[in-house]
Amino acid sequence: MTEQSIFSVISPIMVGPSSSHTAGAVRLGLMARNIYKDSFSKVKFVLHNSFATTGFGHGTDKGLLAGLLGYMVDDPIIKNIFNLIKDVEYSYEYVQDISRFPNSVDIIIDDKMKISGDSVGAGEIRINRIDGFDVNINGNYDTILMIYKDKPGMISTVSDIIQKYKINIATLHCGRSSKGGTASMCIELDIPAGEELTDKIRHLKDVFFVTNVRKLK
Amino acid sequence: MAILSFQDLLEHTKKENKSIYKIAQEEEAALAETDVDVIRLKVTENLIAMREAIKNGLTSTEKSVSNWCGDDCVKLPEKYKRKHALFGQIFEKITTYALATAEENLRMGRIVACPTAGSCGIVPAVIVAVSEEEKIPESKQIDGLLTAGIVGLIISAKVRLAGAVAGCQAECGVASAMAAAALTEMLGGTPGEVIQAVSLALKNILGLTCDPVCGLVEVPCIKRNAFLAVHAVTAAELALCGVESKIPADEVVDTLKITGQLMSPLLKETSQGGLAKTKTALELEKKLGIKG
Numbered sequence: 430m431t432e433q434s435i436f437s438v439i440s441p442i443m444v445g446p447s448s449s450h451t452a453g454a455v456r457l458g459l460m461a462r463n464i465y466k467d468s469f470s471k472v473k474f475v476l477h478n479s480f481a482t483t484g485f486g487h488g489t490d491k492g493l494l495a496g497l498l499g500y501m502v503d504d505p506i507i508k509n510i511f512n513l514i515k516d517v518e519y520s521y522e523y524v525q526d527i528s529r530f531p532n533s534v535d536i537i538i539d540d541k542m543k544i545s546g547d548s549v550g551a552g553e554i555r556i557n558r559i560d561g562f563d564v565n566i567n568g569n570y571d572t573i574l575m576i577y578k579d580k581p582g583m584i585s586t587v588s589d590i591i592q593k594y595k596i597n598i599a600t601l602h603c604g605r606s607s608k609g610g611t612a613s614m615c616i617e618l619d620i621p622a623g624e625e626l627t628d629k630i631r632h633l634k635d636v637f638f639v640t641n642v643r644k645l646k
Numbered sequence: 647m648a649i650l651s652f653q654d655l656l657e658h659t660k661k662e663n664k665s666i667y668k669i670a671q672e673e674e675a676a677l678a679e680t681d682v683d684v685i686r687l688k689v690t691e692n693l694i695a696m697r698e699a700i701k702n703g704l705t706s707t708e709k710s711v712s713n714w715c716g717d718d719c720v721k722l723p724e725k726y727k728r729k730h731a732l733f734g735q736i737f738e739k740i741t742t743y744a745l746a747t748a749e750e751n752l753r754m755g756r757i758v759a760c761p762t763a764g765s766c767g768i769v770p771a772v773i774v775a776v777s778e779e780e781k782i783p784e785s786k787q788i789d790g791l792l793t794a795g796i797v798g799l800i801i802s803a804k805v806r807l808a809g810a811v812a813g814c815q816a817e818c819g820v821a822s823a824m825a826a827a828a829l830t831e832m833l834g835g836t837p838g839e840v841i842q843a844v845s846l847a848l849k850n851i852l853g854l855t856c857d858p859v860c861g862l863v864e865v866p867c868i869k870r871n872a873f874l875a876v877h878a879v880t881a882a883e884l885a886l887c888g889v890e891s892k893i894p895a896d897e898v899v900d901t902l903k904i905t906g907q908l909m910s911p912l913l914k915e916t917s918q919g920g921l922a923k924t925k926t927a928l929e930l931e932k933k934l935g936i937k938g
Binding site for chain 2: 431434435436438439441443444445446447448449451452458469480481485486487488491503505507508531550551552559585
């Protein structure tokens with residue numbers, strides 16, 4: 430829900446005690462799940478700053494894990510998640526780093542993918558780094574995430590493909606490692622892109638990786 | 647939403663000859679591209695979740711993770727059974743329900759953030775307690791919650807509703823203004839009176855700091871929910887009597903924002919000042935093994 434909705438001040442229905450440290454943590458986990466998509470057997474959470482110091486009393490550790498396993502912010506299971514998980518190996522690390530946002534986390538799944546995000550208040554979140562690439566995903570829109578070789582014309586080629594499917598682009602966020610290096614693009618859409626559309630982008634020359642990231646409910 | 651100030655809101659109500667909740671539900675329906683009925687249904691779901699949180703909180707004595715809090719709510723009905731509260735049964739229910747919800751929150755129960763989780767007990771306590779005692783029908787309660795919603799939204803357009811931004815003014819303080827607005831609406835107040843209730847409630851929480859002990863949403867947050875729920879009733883009652891704030895609501899919100907900016911960061915959800923740095927708080931911190 431956008432900030433303009435009255436439901437931004439009379440919801441979410443959630444398990445307590447903190448919208449930023451509990452609901453935000455669950456949503457960060459859910460978002461990582463939407464990005465990683467595959468099943469997994471191992472996860473490590475690196476909690477930074479306020480997440481590290483007060484996370485235990487706010488159930489931040491439980492929330493992150495529960496979200497990653499697909500439980501919603503109001504699921505009473507969150508409280509007892511540690512007793513219910515058998516086949517996933519999980520660990521936590523606590524770090525103070527003033528260069529990072531006060532409530533921030535790195536989620537490392539199966540030693541394969543590192544997803545970093547912040548809980549920015551009132552349950553709102555943003556994913557800002559995936560495997561070293563700057564991204565900008567807040568879970569309020571369905572998003573196409575792509576990694577590609579930085580070169581002229583990529584943005585217009587991709588937006589042409591999206592336009593052919595009559596989908597409106599809400600926002601566009603690009604970043605790159607260096608000129609001609611590796612670049613990332615996050616395209617927020619008003620309606621979700623189908624697999625056919627993402628396949629078309631996937632088959633473009635110099636596109637390394639594309640995925641549809643579903644928005645959070 | 648086009649309405650960004652209380653002045654705007656009041657003008658809309660006059661121009662269209664509508665109550666505040668009607669404008670709220672129409673704006674919300676337009677935003678979500680749906681019908682007003684769908685919006686009211688969603689508000690009802692929130693109301694039901696609020697009642698459930700109260701019900702669950704009333705009977706539980708389960709402690710929080712820190713083991714300090716969670717067993718206060720049950721003390722109230724025990725005492726009130728022996729001897730009624732000076733202010734009568736509505737006061738009894740409001741204080742009990744506010745504690746019930748806030749305690750349910752700290753033990754990781756299911757609550758409705760309103761506007762935040764730390765302030766989740768205030769709006770439900772006022773709406774549910776008064777509705778039970780005054781036999782206010784569900785549709786009027788929905789009107790009340792919609793009114794609270796648009797009030798919170800207008801404030802949040804100017805101030806981020808987070809203790810880290812403007813102290814507890816922006817959490818329990820705003821919740822209290824939202825509850826005051828809901829109550830004024832439910833008791834038949836005019837749009838002007840609803841907005842007066844908001845001004846009166848907010849003016850009297852200016853400067854409220856956020857200094858939670860050990861950074862947890864427990865001390866002083868839980869009990870503050872009961873205090874500010876009662877505060878909301880005072881604001882609504884004065885507004886319904888025709889008492890007007892000399893400073894208009896929009897200017898009070900501006901003041902809240904500026905006061906938040908003037909407030910030391912030590913008193914804005916960092917647990918580096920205030921109650922969080924008292925001798926007892928530091929001892930608790932040591933016991934819990936928290937490093938600041």
